[in-house]
Amino acid sequence: MKKIILASASPRRKELLTTAGVEFEVLVSDADETIPDGTAPTDAAMITAEKKSLAVAEKCTDCVVIGADTIVVLDGKILGKPKDEADAASMLRFLSGREHEVITGVCLTDGNKTEKFAQVSRVKFYELTDGEIAAYVATKEPMDKAGAYGIQGKGCVLVESIEGDYFNIVGLPVAATVRALKKF
Amino acid sequence: MKKIILASASPRRKELLTTAGVEFEVLVSDADETIPDGTAPTDAAMITAEKKSLAVAEKCTDCVVIGADTIVVLDGKILGKPKDEADAASMLRFLSGREHEVITGVCLTDGNKTEKFAQVSRVKFYELTDGEIAAYVATKEPMDKAGAYGIQGKGCVLVESIEGDYFNIVGLPVAATVRALKKF
Numbered sequence: 050m051k052k053i054i055l056a057s058a059s060p061r062r063k064e065l066l067t068t069a070g071v072e073f074e075v076l077v078s079d080a081d082e083t084i085p086d087g088t089a090p091t092d093a094a095m096i097t098a099e100k101k102s103l104a105v106a107e108k109c110t111d112c113v114v115i116g117a118d119t120i121v122v123l124d125g126k127i128l129g130k131p132k133d134e135a136d137a138a139s140m141l142r143f144l145s146g147r148e149h150e151v152i153t154g155v156c157l158t159d160g161n162k163t164e165k166f167a168q169v170s171r172v173k174f175y176e177l178t179d180g181e182i183a184a185y186v187a188t189k190e191p192m193d194k195a196g197a198y199g200i201q202g203k204g205c206v207l208v209e210s211i212e213g214d215y216f217n218i219v220g221l222p223v224a225a226t227v228r229a230l231k232k233f
Numbered sequence: 234m235k236k237i238i239l240a241s242a243s244p245r246r247k248e249l250l251t252t253a254g255v256e257f258e259v260l261v262s263d264a265d266e267t268i269p270d271g272t273a274p275t276d277a278a279m280i281t282a283e284k285k286s287l288a289v290a291e292k293c294t295d296c297v298v299i300g301a302d303t304i305v306v307l308d309g310k311i312l313g314k315p316k317d318e319a320d321a322a323s324m325l326r327f328l329s330g331r332e333h334e335v336i337t338g339v340c341l342t343d344g345n346k347t348e349k350f351a352q353v354s355r356v357k358f359y360e361l362t363d364g365e366i367a368a369y370v371a372t373k374e375p376m377d378k379a380g381a382y383g384i385q386g387k388g389c390v391l392v393e394s395i396e397g398d399y400f401n402i403v404g405l406p407v408a409a410t411v412r413a414l415k416k417f
Binding site for chain 1 (some may be wrong): 249252253254354359372384386387389390391392393394395396397398399400407408411412
């Protein structure tokens with residue numbers, strides 16, 4: 050059996066795979082994450098996931114490498130990690146009271162064969178007051194997260210409901226990934 | 234400000250409220266959880282939540298007590314915690330490949346004023362093989378959980394998608410509860 054490698058520094062992805070009972074190692078590469086303007090969000094997430102996994106597969110023989118990339122999308126606009134606290138507050142104001150999409154692209158590769166897919170989950174935010182946004186930004190939690198929130202952290206109180214895979218929003222559609230790994 | 238009391242021994246509910254930043258204490262009572270036959274599932278969850286919170290409120294002055302009860306419902310049948318491993322396997326076979334409801338009833342009370350609500354989330358299970366069911370039952374995770382699975386544990390790989398509040402499935406609709414507490 051090939052060794053399974055997670056090509057991600059995200060502690061959340063690591064925790065999800067561990068919870069699912071997968072044995073793996075983490076190996077992170079600094080793949081270029083630039084995506085051409087105008088790329089559809091789902092494609093963008095899969096392309097970045099593929100870049101991450103291929104960059105690690107080069108350094109590893111007899112491995113299956115998992116790459117993943119999570120983005121937040123509203124009105125066709127892709128929200129990455131906020132640049133600063135003002136940017137985080139502005140993203141949260143943009144998401145307030147509305148439903149957005151969270152897309153995680155996943156790529157599995159052994160360097161030869163490559164399989165990728167993307168999952169889309171929908172997230173409905175509560176209507177947030179300026180005070181609620183300021184209090185949440187002050188926790189610093191938004192700063193390293195796409196869309197400026199973490200549903201699995203203090204951000205749980207911002208979310209009214211979701212549709213799709215919850216773990217996809219956290220950063221890895223773990224059930225689909227485990228099933229894809231078994232087939233791979 | 235009144236002290237907030239969680240009337241539940243569930244480590245998951247405790248963790249959710251803590252993550253949301255609520256300061257509280259835990260006080261558990263052994264309220265009678267018998268519900269008359271024929272009670273609608275949503276009512277049953279709210280009635281049990283109310284019994285749990287009122288039993289604790291009796292022992293506590295100047296407190297707001299949170300009671301909660303989570304049930305799993307499919308085809309009008311309420312699934313509680315499995316009696317043994319065979320019962321767990323049979324529940325999982327029943328849920329396999331289908332969509333069921335998870336209902337959490339929540340009650341807030343200070344002994345005088347009482348407010349309660351219930352949230353419904355929908356959970357779609359993957360089609361499970363007998364091998365997958367046996368492997369999951371062998372982890373023992375199903376044994377203390379309504380419906381014989383924990384979405385936040387190894388059970389994450391059984392679930393294809395959800396609709397509604399994820400944390401409601403874990404055992405407490407934490408965002409709605411925090412909002413209700415603020416109003417209360």
